[in-house]
Amino acid sequence: MAEYAKLSFQKGGLNKELAAFFRGLLENGAVDGVLVPMAQNHKWVRLTLVTSASHTAGVDPFAPVAAVSGAKIASSLTSRPSGRTIAMVLRPCEIRAVVELAKLKQVNLDDVLLIGMDCLGRYENTDFVKFQEQGGTSEAFLENALAGKTSGPDFDIVGACKICEFPTAANADLSLCAIGGGNGAVFIEALTEKGGQTLEKSGMKPSEAPAGRNEAVKKLAAARLEARDKKFAEFRAEVNSFEALADKLAGCVNCYNCRVACPVCYCKECVFITDTFRHTGEQFMMWAEQSGMLKMPTDTMFYHLTRLTHMSLFCVGCGQCTSACPNGLDLMPLFRTCAEKTQARFDYQAGRSLEEEQPMAGFATDELIEVTGQVK
Amino acid sequence: MAEEKPTGTVLVVGAGISGIKAAIELAESGYKVILTDESPQMGGILAKLDYQFPTDHCGMCRMLPLVGREYASQYCMRKSLFHENIEILPFTGIDSVQGNGGNYRVDLRKRARFIDPAICNELGKCIDVCPVEVEDEFNHGLTRRKAVYQAVPHNNPRMLLIDKQACTRCGECLKVCPTGAINLDAQDEVETREVHAVILASGVQLYNTRDFEDARSYAVSPDVVTSLAFERVLSSSGTYQGGAIRRPSDARPAKKIAWIQCMGSRNRRQHRDYCSSICCMFALKEAVLAKQKGGPEVEATIFYMDMRTFGKGFQQYRDKAVEEHGVKLIRCRVQGVMLKPDGSLMMRYHDPETNEFFEKDFDLVVLSTGQIPFEAHRRWADLLKAPLDERGLLATEQPGMVRVAGKPGLFLCGSLTGLTDISEAIISGIAAAGEAAKFLTALGVDTVKKEDIPEPASKARELPLVAVALCRCGEKTGAAGLDYELFRAELTRYPSVGAVQVIDSICKADGEAALLDSLAKTACNRLLIGACQPFIYRRKLKDVARKAGFNSAMVEIFDLFGVARRGMAEPSAADWTLRAAGEIKADIHSLKYKPALQVNTLPINQTALVIGGGIGGMTAALSLADRGVPVHLVEKEGHLGGYLGTRVEHTIDGLAPVALAADLRQKVLAHKHITVHLNCEVEKSLGTLGRFESQLRFKNNGENKYLHHGAMIIATGGREGATTEYGYGTSEKVLTQAELKRGLTDGNVDVSEVENVVMIQCAGSRQKEGRRYCSRICCLGAIGNALEIKEKNPDARVFILYRDVMTYGFYEQYYTKARAAGIIFVNYSPDAKPRVEMAEGRPVVKFTDPVLKEEMELPADLLVLSTGVDPGESNQGLADALNLSLTEDGFLAEADSKWRPIEFQKVGIYLAGTAHSPMPLKNVLLQAEAAAQKAYTYLSGRELPTAAVTSMVKDALCARCRRCVNICPYGARSYNEADKCIDIDAAACQACGLCAVECQNNAAEVRGWGDKQLMAAIDAKLMDRPLASAG
Amino acid sequence: MDLQEVSVKDLWQDVYSAGNLHYCFNCSTCISGCPASHGDPPLLVRNLARKLILGLEEELLDDDTPWACVSCSRCEEMCPMNVMPFEMILFIRQWQCRNDETRVPTAIVEIYKRGYTQAVGVNTELRESLGLPRLNTITNNPEQLELFRAMLMKTRIVSENDYMFGG
CATH class of the missing domain: 3.30.70.20 (Alpha-Beta Plaits)
Incomplete structure (x- = not known):
């Protein structure tokens, strides 16, 4: 089995080489379609489902943007499967969300070839526009980011990416490796047998492993982990009471954008838009009477607490919630600090493995004995 | 006009597990039950146990009915039981039983409690002032109680009483009682009741360290406790806070704990030559719990003679206790416990593994005290004028079964049928109820008729307006000082409350009329009633509400008395009235958003399918057919009878399977309600309770037949175990126990000349590879065969090589008999199995004598292997066809090994006999009867209301x-x-x-617990405590 | 040991007549608290019963341990099967003597040496801890011991076997 293939490129030619690889996949019938970030007519880069080998020219998988979590797209494409094989090029956090959704039966991985990629971060959508306007290219971004520089004049990668300890893809069949490949080269790594076979089929020549990769990945992850723990400590110091949390969330307007953007929040109809939260005037009056006043809309904090209860076990830390907030609430640190505790309690890590059962998705009689009071 | 038939009424004596189960079963079948118990509270021994094998949790509530469960209160059963067809009379003895089958007159003696529970408000002020302290028998004297007390601390309602022996009549309690509930001159009341049938479930006595001579050698200190007392030490509600394990003498943590088995049982000298049957598992469970609760430094050591892990899952539990929890088992019966000057308990024992003596100190010694059956049996025999059998037990029509000989309409269950564990108590309870129900059916008595009140429309779509009716029960809540006018005013303030009525004693006829009258005038569409003990009056009050035009779903009942009692802590009546009003806000708000609910009915196809035409299957089929239920009986062979019924003439305990099967077969074939399907198996079964469709496939022609039925019973039996060990198959002198049995019966095995017969038990059983479990019947089978050989040829030497002789219960007597007959028992350990070599055409058996530790060898004329019981070949297919699961051993997995032993998770399918696990015929018959009764409960009606919720x-x-x-x-x-x-x-x-x-x-x-409703109730509860920044 | 060579069924009946010895189920009660089981070799009552049941005649004949029994009778009191172990020991002693006229059990040698069958005094420390006085035993009194030995010498069983008693 081929483990690596090398894509060497001239300056400015990375996407062309990548396009050739995807074209190969389609031409050789390795897959029926490829879901890959692709430059659109004007300034955007969006996930695009490509089925024709002649339409691969605009691929731009390393573009530092993720307007919509690819996991949500994966769910749309496969929850009622087409019966065709699709390669999906997704960021590590998106793949981890896909893993969670697969366990929740919201993604069907039967006919999917998952292609991961090294992720050095993404910009907010609006910042990405600025980045492009200033002549930024994915190739340049990679080169700078690998040298430790991700920021532009008045923007930087999103907070979630700065503290993401998972810069490389796990649970994928193939991975596009930019870290540790040296100048002018990107490697394609086969992580599974299926990935290896696909790589052979794509017509790529096997190569040696990128020499400096392990070391470089380790170093990057360690730096991110340090940043993460620092962020957690800051956040916990800042939000250390119910009141502080209420302050933090006071700007919420119940638009539910964060819920829509969250890749693992998969409910068909959220309880918050059901009758349960359509209160009567009498009810509002009674609440108001209790403390003499009532902030409207109500249930904003309750909404976030509910989402934390439902989703923190599966939170992959992608930061889409923060990106989606029209009022600039930075929800990501809240979710990640909370998720760290809830996931640790069950020795669970969202996206780590397809085999691990999700906590609380089974009936265990001897679980959480300190809560249930059962004798162990 | 048709003649009114009397309502079938059954007296169940004894409210332990089996009595309660029998009572619930009969009540569910629509009969009236009077359930009495000698003790002041129901529950029997189980009230004391927090944890039960094998889950180490309590599961008593799993006995409650599953379908139509709104007829009984769904409530912790260790606290209380309520079923509308069951009249519970605790603290009631039986003075006499007159009359006969179908017409018993029973004198019930209701013992004086000296406190009238109808008036007592349970606050317990009398307890506070009572100056008398005595040992508390609930905690086995480990704690003390007053002369005024509550027999079981967690019972609800509290039901206080006064201990007449301890009471000094000082009168302090009379002074403080706010309700005048105490009468120190109260007398026992004797009441004569007429019943159609009687079930005795009184249980048996337990060995008590104070009453028996041997105990003196062991019970040398308060730190030597009985196993039941240890249960109280472990209990969270027991003697020490949080159930920490401490020694009673000085409350220091107990780290080294020993159990001594067979206290008072397996003892010829004391005329108790039986095994108490439950103690081995009890001790293992306690040892595991002690390890779990006390932490890794706790040492748990069990001194035993034979570790009798014969039941389903028992061996695995034992293995786990030893291998995972580190419980130490030592095969040695110690002579006594020595109290050392420092208070520690020393025991000297011989460790057979090292062949050395040890003297070891323990902090706590638990005596596994057994059951003592004879006295209870003698007492009943005297009272009923019924005969005892040769063992000194009440004679039953078949040994160990439930019908008392010569006394139609009189049945036994629970420990009176043998010394039983929880699951067997449950099974015998159901079986006794089944027999009683059959008896009542034959008598032609009626079931309870329900007043047919039509269900009014729900008005759920109208704007909610709640009527509140408060019961002013003069003696209880009145005396507690609730200000009803203030209460009414406070509740009326709520926007959704349309009316508040205060009514005297809603539970009485006048109160009911007053309630109907007041409700007729309101425009309200929902009703909240405040009354005492809502779990008792719930159904009755809902009937009243229906009469007043309220749909049942729109009515809630809350415990006004409980609210009132909590209010007593408040400084003034006004304060706590307001608090009480606050308490019920949540109920009002929840009721406001309650949706319309309707009780669905399941149409019931009143036909049963019984799979398996062995003795168990035929028994179950006949039991149902005799009650008029059409039965399809499916057998995969070409004839009825099963394994036992075609091969085994006699069992050691006096049953005759072949004759029994022949008799059953004749009845089955002649029965107009039974259709027999031979040579076929159930290929697939779909549907749920009341409407199953099963596909039969015929082996000979491959044809299919489809049956429709409402319930089914699986009685598919098992197989003779197979082995390749010990030279089996290499010589005709090596045979299985079953082959020997057949040979002895048909004369093909001649033992008149044999010199040496060696039997090896557990061939391929109780080991990691092969059968992990004990097959339960092989020790008895071997003993039976050995005795038969000895009978035919007294000069033959018979050696039985065993691991643990599993002659539990009264089967112990056969073990004793076998030894007395000169059969030599040789214990071997699984690490050093006997070896067999062939020499001169004879198997030579080599083993280490466990006592002399010497290598022995013996050429055997016959080598007989006890190869156990394998699960039926069809189990997997059946499990797939019915969507059931198997245990890892390949038997069908029941819903709950203790509390629902013959049921599955899926309602409407029941289990009997060896399909469940290997068991003696007696148990097969009991299970078959019980399974039939379970099925009958549902098949007796054309439709079944499911729960609304x-x-x-x-x-x-x-x-x-x-x-x-x-x-x-x-x-x-x-x-x-x-x-x-x-x-x-x-x-x-x-x-x-x-x-x-x-x-x-x-x-x-x-249904009925929607988010909106719950949110509203939570909101209401939080009203008094607004959050810092709600919103 | 080849059990074929031994006669299982009769031995115990020759020796023991206090009931059915077969009731014994080797529970170890008789040995677990037996004071003579401390000895060297230990008296193992249970093993004696086993030898009887298995018919190990020769082994039993050579077995001196029955003579170490101190007659405390605890085994008899506690035996759940009522097989009368103490009686059994007496029966074995009688049987041994019946079958071997020259038999002079080592126990008598012990008695000759110590004045007791057992080493009395093993509980000295325990007695002290309980505040009990030191036992004034014959072992501690050489003069009395000599007198006792002289008395023993006059018995037939000792005088006829005086070589065993140091001449």
Whole structure:
């Protein structure tokens, strides 16, 4: 089995080489379609489902943007499967969300070839526009980011990416490796047998492993982990009471954008838009009477607490919630600090493995004995 | 006009597990039950146990009915039981039983409690002032109580009483009692009741260290306790806070704990030559709990003679106790316990593994004290003028069964049928109820008729307006000082409350009339009633409400008395009246948003399918058919009879399987309600309780037949175990126990000349490879065969090589008899199995004598292997066809090994006999009878109301993630592959709400417990405590 | 040992007549608290019963341990099967003497040496801890011991076997 293939490129030619690889996949019938970030007519880069080998020219998988979590797209494409094989090029956090959704039966991985990629971060959508306007290219971004520089004049990668300890893809069949490949080269790594076979089929020549990769990945992850723990400590110091949390969330307007953007929040109809939260005037009056006043809309904090209860076990830390907030609430640190505790309690890590059962998705009689009071 | 038939009434004596189970079964079948108990509270021994093998949790509530469960209160059974057809009379003895089958007159002696529970407000001021302290028998003297007391601390209602012996009549309690409930001159009341049948479930006495001579050598200190007392030491509600394990003498933590088995049993000298049957598992469970609760430094050592792990899952539990929990087992009966000057307990024992003596100190010694059956049997025999059998037990028509000989309409269950554990107590309780129900059917008495009150429309869509009716029960709440006018005024303030009525004694006829009268005038569409003991009056009050035009779903009842009692802590009547009003806000708000509910009915196809035409299957089929239920009996062979019924003439305990099977076969074939299907197996079965469709496939011609039925019983039996060990198959002198049995019966094995016979037990059993379990019947089988050989040829030497002689209960007497007959028993350990070599055409058996530690060898004329029982070949196929699961040993997995031993998660399918696990015929018959009764409960009616409160799926919201399917502990949810949706078995669903909690999509919901309703109730509760920044 | 060579069924009946010895189920009660089981070799009552049941005649004949029994009778009191172990020991002693006229059990040698069959005084420390006085035993009194030995010498069983008693 081929483990690596090398894509060497001239300056400015990375996407062309990548396009050739995807074209190969389609031409050789390795897959029926490829879901890959692709430059659109004007300034955007969006996930695009490509089925024709002649339409691969605009691929731009390393573009530092993720307007919509690819996991949500994966769910749309496969929850009622087409019966065709699709390669999906997704960021590590998106793949981890896909893993969670697969366990929740919201993604069907039967006919999917998952292609991961090294992720050095993404910009907010609006910042990405600025980045492009200033002549930024994915190739340049990679080169700078690998040298430790991700920021532009008045923007930087999103907070979630700065503290993401998972810069490389796990649970994928193939991975596009930019870290540790040296100048002018990107490697394609086969992580599974299926990935290896696909790589052979794509017509790529096997190569040696990128020499400096392990070391470089380790170093990057360690730096991110340090940043993460620092962020957690800051956040916990800042939000250390119910009141502080209420302050933090006071700007919420119940638009539910964060819920829509969250890749693992998969409910068909959220309880918050059901009758349960359509209160009567009498009810509002009674609440108001209790403390003499009532902030409207109500249930904003309750909404976030509910989402934390439902989703923190599966939170992959992608930061889409923060990106989606029209009022600039930075929800990501809240979710990640909370998720760290809830996931640790069950020795669970969202996206780590397809085999691990999700906590609380089974009936265990001897679980959480300190809560249930059962004798162990 | 048709003659009015009397309502069938059964007296059940004894409210332990089996009595309660028998009572519930009969009540569910529509008969009236009077359930008495000698003790002041019901529950029997189980009231004391927090944890039961094998889950180490309590599960008593699993005895409650699953379908139509609104007829009984769904409530912790260790606290109390309520069923509308059961009249519970605690502290009531039986003075005499007159009359005969179908017409018994029983004198019940209701002992004086000296406190009238109808008036007592349970606050317990009398307890505070009582100056007398005595040992508390509930905690086995480990704690003390007053002369005024509550017999079981966790019972609810509290039901206080006065201990006449201890009471000094000082009168302090009379002074403080606010309700005048105490009467120190109260007398026992004797009441004569007429009943059609009587079930005795009184249990048997337990060995008591104070009353028996041997105990003096062991019970040398307060730190030597009985196993039941240790249960109280372990209990969270027991003697020490949080159930820490401490020694009673000085409350220091107990780290080294020893159990001594067979206290008072397996003892010829004391004329108790039987095994108490339950103590081995009891001790293992206690040892495991002690390790778990006390931490790794706790040492648990059990001194035993034979570790009798014969039941389903027992051996695995033992293995786990030893291997995972580190419980130490030492095969040695110690002579006594020595109290050392420093208070520690020293025991000297011989360790057979090292062949050395040890002297070891312990902090706490637990005596596994057994059951003592004879006195209870003698007492009943005297009272009933019924004969005792040669063992000194009440004679039954068949040994160990439930029908008392010569006394139609009189039945036994529980420990009176033998010394039983929980599951057997349950099974015999159901079987006794079944026999009683059959008896009542034959008598032609009626079941309870319900007043048919039509269900009014729900008005759920109108704007909610709640009427509140408060019962002013003069003696209880009145005396507690509730200000009803203030209460009414406070409640009327709430916008959704339309009317508040205060009515005297709603539970009485006048009160009911007053309530109807006042409700007739309101425009309210929902009703909240405040009354005492709502779990008792719930159904009656709902009937009244229906008469007044309120749909049952729109009515809630709250415990006004409980609210009132909590209020007593407040400084003034006004304060606590307001507090009480605050307390019920949540009920008002919850009621406001309560949706309309309707009770669905399951149409019941009143036909049964019995799978397996052995003795168990035929017994079950006849039991149902005799009650008029049409039965399909399916047998895979070409003839009825099963394994035992075609091969075994006699069992050691006096049953005659072949004759029994012949008799059953004749009855089955002649029965107009039974259709027999031979040579076929059940290929597939679909549906739920009341409407199953099963596909039969005929072996000979491959044809299919489809049957429709409402319930089914699996009685498919097992197989003779196979082995390749010990030279089996290499010589005709090596045979299995079953082959020997057949040979002895048909004369093909001649033992008149044999010199040496060696039997090896557990061939291929109780080991990691092969059968992990004990087959339960082989020790008895070997002993039976050995005795038969000895009878035919007294000069033959018979050696039985065994690991633990599993002659539990009264079977111990056969073990004793076998030894007395000169049969030599040789213990071997699984690490040093006997070896067999062939020499001169004879098997030579080599083994180490466990006593002399010497290598022995013996050429055997016959080598007989006890190869145990294998699960039936068809089990896997059957499990697949019916969507049931198997245990890892390949037997069918019941719903709950202790509390629902013959049921499955899926309601409507029952289990009897060896399909469940290997067992003696006696147990097969009991299970068959019990399974028939369980099925009959549902098959007796054309339709069955399911509970109104069950879970549901809002299909449009469902994301099909199936988390609810995984989490449902009752197996009520399944994913329908064909329709791609979640199906709910309304009969199996117990509305526990786990699915609703688990569903992130709000698609799963328990009817009547919607989010909005709960949120409103939570809101109301939080009203008094506004959050810092709500919103 | 080849059990074929031994006669299982009769031995115990020759020796023991206090009931059915076969009731014994080797529970170890008789040995667990037996004071003579401390000895060297230990008296193992249970093993004697086993030898009787298995018919190990020669082994039993050579067995001196029955003579170490101190007659405390605890085994008899506690035996759940009522097989009368103490009686059994007496029966074995009688049987041994019946079958071997020259038999002079080592126990008598012990008695000759110590004045007791057992080493009395093993509980000295325990007695002290309980505040009990030191035992004034014959072992501690050489003069009395000599007198006792002289008395023993006059018995036939000792005088005829005086070589065993140091001449």
